Amino acid sequence: MKTVLVIGGGVTGLKASYELAEMGYNVSLVEKEDYLGGQVAKHKYYKLAPDMRLAGEVIDPVIKSVENNSNIKVHKHSTITSLSGDAPEFKVKIKNSKGESEETFGAIVVATGFEHFDPTVKQEYGYSRFKDVVTNAEIEEMLNPNGPTKGELKRPSDGKTPKKVAIFQCVGSRDKQVGNPYCCRVGCVVSTKQAIEIKEKYPDTEVYVYYMDMRMFGRGWEELYGKAMEEYEVIFTRGRGAEVTLKNQQLSLRAEETIMDRPIQHSVDMIILAAGQAPGEGTIEAAKILGIKQNEYGYLAPKDDFLSPNESSRKGIFIAGADKGPLDIENCIVEGAAVAAKVASSLK
Amino acid sequence: MAENTDKMVIDGVELVGIWKEFMPSRILYEDVTTEFLNEVKKLPGGETIAKCYQCGTCTGGCTLPEFVDKFNPRGFINLVRRGHYDLLVSDYKELVWKCVSCNRCTHRCPKGVNTQEVVRAIAKFLEDRKVFGKLTNDEAFDEVFMDEVINDGRIDEVKIVKDFYAKTGRLKEMMSGDQLSLGFKMFTSGRIKLFGGKIKDWKKVSQRLKEELQ
Ligand SMILES: Cc1cc2nc3c(=O)[nH]c(=O)nc-3n(C[C@H](O)[C@H](O)[C@H](O)COP(=O)(O)OP(=O)(O)OC[C@H]3O[C@@H](n4cnc5c(N)ncnc54)[C@H](O)[C@@H]3O)c2cc1C
Ligand code: SF4
Ligand code: SF4
Numbered sequence: 001m002k003t004v005l006v007i008g009g010g011v012t013g014l015k016a017s018y019e020l021a022e023m024g025y026n027v028s029l030v031e032k033e034d035y036l037g038g039q040v041a042k043h044k045y046y047k048l049a050p051d052m053r054l055a056g057e058v059i060d061p062v063i064k065s066v067e068n069n070s071n072i073k074v075h076k077h078s079t080i081t082s083l084s085g086d087a088p089e090f091k092v093k094i095k096n097s098k099g100e101s102e103e104t105f106g107a108i109v110v111a112t113g114f115e116h117f118d119p120t121v122k123q124e125y126g127y128s129r130f131k132d133v134v135t136n137a138e139i140e141e142m143l144n145p146n147g148p149t150k151g152e153l154k155r156p157s158d159g160k161t162p163k164k165v166a167i168f169q170c171v172g173s174r175d176k177q178v179g180n181p182y183c184c185r186v187g188c189v190v191s192t193k194q195a196i197e198i199k200e201k202y203p204d205t206e207v208y209v210y211y212m213d214m215r216m217f218g219r220g221w222e223e224l225y226g227k228a229m230e231e232y233e234v235i236f237t238r239g240r241g242a243e244v245t246l247k248n249q250q251l252s253l254r255a256e257e258t259i260m261d262r263p264i265q266h267s268v269d270m271i272i273l274a275a276g277q278a279p280g281e282g283t284i285e286a287a288k289i290l291g292i293k294q295n296e297y298g299y300l301a302p303k304d305d306f307l308s309p310n311e312s313s314r315k316g317i318f319i320a321g322a323d324k325g326p327l328d329i330e331n332c333i334v335e336g337a338a339v340a341a342k343v344a345s346s347l348k
Numbered sequence: 349m350a351e352n353t354d355k356m357v358i359d360g361v362e363l364v365g366i367w368k369e370f371m372p373s374r375i376l377y378e379d380v381t382t383e384f385l386n387e388v389k390k391l392p393g394g395e396t397i398a399k400c401y402q403c404g405t406c407t408g409g410c411t412l413p414e415f416v417d418k419f420n421p422r423g424f425i426n427l428v429r430r431g432h433y434d435l436l437v438s439d440y441k442e443l444v445w446k447c448v449s450c451n452r453c454t455h456r457c458p459k460g461v462n463t464q465e466v467v468r469a470i471a472k473f474l475e476d477r478k479v480f481g482k483l484t485n486d487e488a489f490d491e492v493f494m495d496e497v498i499n500d501g502r503i504d505e506v507k508i509v510k511d512f513y514a515k516t517g518r519l520k521e522m523m524s525g526d527q528l529s530l531g532f533k534m535f536t537s538g539r540i541k542l543f544g545g546k547i548k549d550w551k552k553v554s555q556r557l558k559e560e561l562q
């Protein structure tokens with residue numbers, strides 16, 4: 001059976017579909033939204049760390065390579081509703097606005113990605129109570145010239161350019177209070193990148209990052225961190241944001257400057273919450289329908305993290321990308337290619 | 349086997365020892381030990397101390413630093429963890445017990461440390477080592493509190509504060525501007541009353557209690 005179902009049209013799913021099609025498989029790509037590109041497209045990511053390349057430069061060719069490929073059938077605005085049969089003959093019902101149809105596949109790839117953590121539950125940070133407390137995803141859209149503010153950084157409350165911006169790291173990650181003790185793996189580099197973007201455009205705006213550790217393990221990330229300090233004078237303070245209040249209509253944050261042993265209070269115009277990644281509804285739903293295992297946080301669990309990282313608990317169903325846990329784009333592309341190779345060898 | 353030496357000679361040039369001779373490194377703390385950490389961990393409330401990753405959320409949001417300079421739950425945990433016992437005693441022993449148990453720290457700690465209880469346990473740890481002299485502030489307060497309950501059947505806030513400061517020989521400190529203005533604020537916001545009322549016929553109960561406690 002030379003047909004493969006790929007669920008999820010983010011970078012991972014796109015890369016997997018393309019590689020499988022190139023190897024001669026017939027691919028059906030099912031995406032629940034009416035656009036391809038996943039979170040990168042949804043939040044209009046502008047530039048990518050660490051090279052400051054335009055996100056479009058990376059994502060657009062990947063989307064085109066899929067849309068122009070005659071071996072790939074793209075189902076937008078579609079989801080799967082049921083699965084019967086076993087490998088290598090899965091019968092899957094695909095539903096869209098026009099109705100439902102059943103197709104047969106030799107293998108299934110799940111690339112359903114993540115959702116941005118919603119910081120409303122961290123009430124002490126004031127998100128959704130104070131207009132000028134925003135998330136890093138909202139900043140991505142704001143910095144994009146095709147976004148709602150046409151690339152201008154504007155305070156939501158009055159539309160002015162903020163003079164002092166603070167960024168809180170690890171919001172909804174490394175936090176047992178919300179049940180996410182894991183690291184979001186991209187928050188540090190994304191904040192550093194956003195700080196540089198802000199400083200580049202508004203040199204007079206001061207940017208302060210409140211962090212516990214700056215985790216700069218990716219290619220070129222540590223160098224970007226150095227650049228933010230040396231060339232852009234972004235101020236990094238070691239201390240996790242403790243709370244945000246409103247004093248005389250101005251945001252006031254509290255944190256401990258742990259290196260100095262001093263609690264500090266700091267008035268700023270805008271606060272960006274580096275909200276992490278959480279398993280999405282779509283991932284959880286797909287896991288239920290397909291009957292594959294999730295880990296304790298809801299992410300998809302590989303059969304063996306070391307030996308078979310792209311195989312799910314069920315034969316013939318494969319997993320890849322940010323639905324297995326937080327991951328950056330570069331590694332999602334590697335995952336997409338890796339899962340394609342694994343599917344091909346299993347269908348031989 | 350290489351021998352232990354302070355010198356390293358490369359191409360005939362000695363690179364290490366010479367620096368040690370005229371520029372000894374400055375050492376702040378001589379010993380680092382987990383001895384105290386293990387002790388606090390065993391005390392009731394101290395169980396979660398080792399979970400702390402020193403993020404400072406507790407201190408950042410703590411009620412006290414505004415009123416009590418240098419009060420720092422994260423810092424206390426750090427000193428215990430590294431075994432800087434002397435520093436804890438010399439600089440912080442009077443501070444640790446001042447925690448007001450508001451529990452903001454515990455509710456926000458991202459690591460699951462029960463910070464308020466850990467701070468209590470550190471205070472207890474110091475108390476057990478008798479670093480406070482004869483009567484600790486905690487013990488003094490407990491005594492004043494119990495006396496009041498036994499004698500009057502209820503708490504008169506102003507009296508209890510006065511007795512407490514008297515017992516610990518710090519009436520002067522009580523009359524300082526800081527404490528008075530704090531007291532005034534608590535009074536105007538209705539947190540404390542000037543006179544606690546009496547309970548009817550408490551004398552008999554009081555008598556019985558005293559006999560029982562003999
Ligand atoms: C604020 C922020 C900024 C970031 N910036 C960078 C950066 O600069 N550089 C970098 O390398 N990484 C960055 N990342 C990480 C990057 O977003 C992820 O690596 C990447 O989007 C993951 O791709 P994915 O395809 O695995 O998942 P996703 O992008 O989440 O795509 C999954 C797709 O699957 C679809 N789907 C989900 N469930 C179903 C279902 N049941 N049926 C059908 N379709 C479904 C979704 O609609 C979505 O289109 C950032 C992350 C955050 C939080
Ligand atoms: S990547 Fe950075 S911001 Fe995200 S959880 Fe890890 S340390 Fe925190
Ligand atoms: S908030 Fe918790 S983890 Fe952070 S310093 Fe305080 S006790 Fe430690």
Ligand code: SF4
Pocket residue numbers: 406409410411412421447448449450451452453454463464467
């Ligand atoms: S419980 Fe004690 S240590 Fe914790 S925030 Fe309140 S006063 Fe500070």
